[in-house]
Amino acid sequence: MKSKFQVDKNGYYGQFGGAFIPELLYPNVKELEDNYLKIMESEEFQKEFKYLLKDYVGRPTPLYLAKRLSEKYGAHIYLKREDLNHTGAHKVNNTIGQILIAKHLGKKRIIAETGAGQHGVATATVCALMNLECVVFMGEVDIKRQAPNVARMKMLGAKVVPAISGSKTLKDATNEAIRDWIGNPEDTYYLIGSVVGPHPYPDMVARLQSVISKEIRAQLLEQTGQEKPDSVIACVGGGSNAAGAFYHFLDDEDVELIAVEAAGLGVYSGESAATSVLGEVGVLHGSKTILMQDEYGQVIEPYSLSAGLDYPGIGPLHAFLNESKRAVFMNATDQEALDAAYELTRIEGIIPALESAHALAVLPKLDFKKNQVVVVNLSGRGDKDLETYIKNLK
Amino acid sequence: MNSLKELFKNKDKNLCSVFFTAGFPQLNDTVSIIKSLEVNGIDFIEVGLPYSDPLADGPTIQHSSEVALNNGINLDIIFDQLIAVKDEVKTPLVLMGYLNQVLKYGEERFCEQCVACGIETVILPDLPMLEYENHYKKLFAKYGISNVFLITPQTSEERIRKIDALTETFIYVVASASITGAKGEISQDQITYFERIKAMNLKSALIVGFGISNKTTFDTVCKYVNGAIIGSAFIKFLESNGVEKIDEFTDGILK
Ligand SMILES: Cc1ncc(COP(=O)(O)O)c(C=O)c1O
Numbered sequence: 225m226k227s228k229f230q231v232d233k234n235g236y237y238g239q240f241g242g243a244f245i246p247e248l249l250y251p252n253v254k255e256l257e258d259n260y261l262k263i264m265e266s267e268e269f270q271k272e273f274k275y276l277l278k279d280y281v282g283r284p285t286p287l288y289l290a291k292r293l294s295e296k297y298g299a300h301i302y303l304k305r306e307d308l309n310h311t312g313a314h315k316v317n318n319t320i321g322q323i324l325i326a327k328h329l330g331k332k333r334i335i336a337e338t339g340a341g342q343h344g345v346a347t348a349t350v351c352a353l354m355n356l357e358c359v360v361f362m363g364e365v366d367i368k369r370q371a372p373n374v375a376r377m378k379m380l381g382a383k384v385v386p387a388i389s390g391s392k393t394l395k396d397a398t399n400e401a402i403r404d405w406i407g408n409p410e411d412t413y414y415l416i417g418s419v420v421g422p423h424p425y426p427d428m429v430a431r432l433q434s435v436i437s438k439e440i441r442a443q444l445l446e447q448t449g450q451e452k453p454d455s456v457i458a459c460v461g462g463g464s465n466a467a468g469a470f471y472h473f474l475d476d477e478d479v480e481l482i483a484v485e486a487a488g489l490g491v492y493s494g495e496s497a498a499t500s501v502l503g504e505v506g507v508l509h510g511s512k513t514i515l516m517q518d519e520y521g522q523v524i525e526p527y528s529l530s531a532g533l534d535y536p537g538i539g540p541l542h543a544f545l546n547e548s549k550r551a552v553f554m555n556a557t558d559q560e561a562l563d564a565a566y567e568l569t570r571i572e573g574i575i576p577a578l579e580s581a582h583a584l585a586v587l588p589k590l591d592f593k594k595n596q597v598v599v600v601n602l603s604g605r606g607d608k609d610l611e612t613y614i615k616n617l618k
Numbered sequence: 619m620n621s622l623k624e625l626f627k628n629k630d631k632n633l634c635s636v637f638f639t640a641g642f643p644q645l646n647d648t649v650s651i652i653k654s655l656e657v658n659g660i661d662f663i664e665v666g667l668p669y670s671d672p673l674a675d676g677p678t679i680q681h682s683s684e685v686a687l688n689n690g691i692n693l694d695i696i697f698d699q700l701i702a703v704k705d706e707v708k709t710p711l712v713l714m715g716y717l718n719q720v721l722k723y724g725e726e727r728f729c730e731q732c733v734a735c736g737i738e739t740v741i742l743p744d745l746p747m748l749e750y751e752n753h754y755k756k757l758f759a760k761y762g763i764s765n766v767f768l769i770t771p772q773t774s775e776e777r778i779r780k781i782d783a784l785t786e787t788f789i790y791v792v793a794s795a796s797i798t799g800a801k802g803e804i805s806q807d808q809i810t811y812f813e814r815i816k817a818m819n820l821k822s823a824l825i826v827g828f829g830i831s832n833k834t835t836f837d838t839v840c841k842y843v844n845g846a847i848i849g850s851a852f853i854k855f856l857e858s859n860g861v862e863k864i865d866e867f868t869d870g871i872l873k
Contacts, residue, residue: 242749243748247743247768247769247773247792248770248772248795250777251772251773389680395671399671399673403676406797409770409772505721506718507718507721507744508671508718515718519722520694520722521669521720521722523670
């Protein structure tokens with residue numbers, strides 16, 4: 225039987241998903257929809273994808289039993305070390321996969337959106353590797369707050385185009401990338417950075433990131449004799465690292481899946497990105513999902529100290545996991561995430577990305593039973609956030 | 619009968635339509651813009667519903683939408699403005715917005731309000747054909763609302779025929795692979811594309827939009843199709859000249 229957590233033939237997870245795109249994008253999206261599975265299941269793709277993940281990205285990433293963290297919270301806490309990937313986050317799993325798909329489709333020019341710059345860097349990296357032209361759209365506000373990643377992208381040969389419309393952050397960068405794609409329907413491939421956008425993107429990106437949970441199962445089996453943990457925790461911006469960490473556990477309903485959103489200054493402070501609490505059903509960037517909007521359907525600008533979680537929607541898979549209660553949605557404020565980041569740094573010697581710190585920040589809020597096995601997806605490393613960490617260190 | 623359909627029966631050449639953003643430049647300009655366009659010989663009018671994330675629109679319409687939203691415009695105010703001119707204005711009005719606005723407002727409630735304002739035609743660029751067929755076709759039919767589809771140079775013949783079959787009024791022929799915005803001249807490639815569509819002998823009227831900005835581009839495309847829509851160029855004009863001088867703009871196109 226097909227899992228209910230897989231997309232149906234029209235690209236839906238329950239009522240969420242689909243492809244709500246202007247006719248202008250229809251041929252582009254249709255081409256991808258018709259080909260992505262064929263390409264991804266081909267031997268050639270599989271071989272190259274696995275090879276690059278191993279020798280270029282450095283996979284498998286370790287599954288590390290964090291002893292002191294475990295002691296502190298009274299559970300067996302494992303960290304899935306996506307921070308040790310080349311370019312510093314899980315994002316590269318997706319960009320390696322999509323760049324191979326783009327090459328199979330014969331595309332010459334790659335466009336992408338980025339918030340924190342992690343996806344932009346991961347895209348610029350694979351474009352350098354494959355010798356393809358790369359244009360990254362980034363909100364003008366984010367360009368200012370993520371200067372080191374802007375410099376990295378430029379050094380990698382990408383053109384960084386400021387998005388100056390709307391609120392000048394991730395959602396606007398996504399709008400600009402889509403507009404560029406409308407204007408360049410034939411030679412250009414849009415390399416989306418999360419499990420968002422029109423079908424088939426959410427499914428394609430989830431499949432590419434699913435390597436995370438595939439490895440977790442194998443590594444847990446090796447280390448504990450059991451391949452299933454009790455809980456998996458991951459942060460959710462658009463939801464790609466969470467989709468990857470949850471993927472091979474979706475049908476194992478005894479595995480608790482915990483998705484953590486950014487609550488900014490507090491869920492109801494008006495400065496938050498906790499979409500599952502504040503959002504309602506609507507259409508954003510080509511898919512039906514839940515999103516933060518006002519009473520007239522105007523998209524509300526979210527807020528989080530972490531630029532990677534600063535998105536007004538969540539991917540349609542997550543909207544479905546939330547609605548069906550398959551996943552538990554929690555949230556963490558800026559301050560809770562900062563505290564969790566300082567704690568991990570001090571007791572385990574690992575500086576996490578501010579996004580990943582949100583996943584760690586729910587540990588104090590959970591009641592663990594004895595010997596509970598918990599996997600936290602450490603989606604990225606904190607180098608890009610050092611300035612924020614230093615500024616907020618008391 | 620749908621008033622646009624009736625219009626197309628009586629006139630099938632040089633149809634001139636103008637798009638404007640409701641609530642721009644001033645919140646309450648909607649009524650005077652519509653009246654002025656009618657007096658000055660515009661055949662049908664597209665009322666843009668300002669949206670925070672207009673994916674298919676270029677900088678000019680993005681900007682006008684942002685200004686209008688800052689002016690405090692919303693769907694309820696727009697419907698009030700349209701109801702106010704309903705009896706006076708005979709020119710067919712078309713609403714152009716994004717699907718999320720309709721979803722949030724409530725699909726049935728949106729349709730009821732359209733009926734109350736005499737709106738019989740809508741353009742929702744991000745409503746795909748599949749979703750239309752599965753859901754909206756029935757809903758719109760219940761309220762006598764006709765939906766306009768877009769086609770582009772990349773749309774396949776098979777798909778255009780399907781769109782033609784689903785269309786009651788006109789097909790929105792997007793002039794080039796591009797978002798909205800005033801562009802330069804009409805190229806030979808574009809003419810070849812218009813000729814190709816025309817040669818398909820479709821039942822629907824063909825109206826070209828996106829990038830029609832002045833008399834030259836309007837006259838050129840009208841040689842090949844039934845008419846054209848001018849949007850960004852009009853918005854730019856309004857921004858510099860205000861509502862009082864609309865006749866200068868329309869005269870510039872029509873005379
Ligand atoms: C380290 C890290 N984690 C998480 C995210 C959030 O994205 P997603 O929810 O798609 O995993 C980002 C986005 O930039 C990131 O850089």
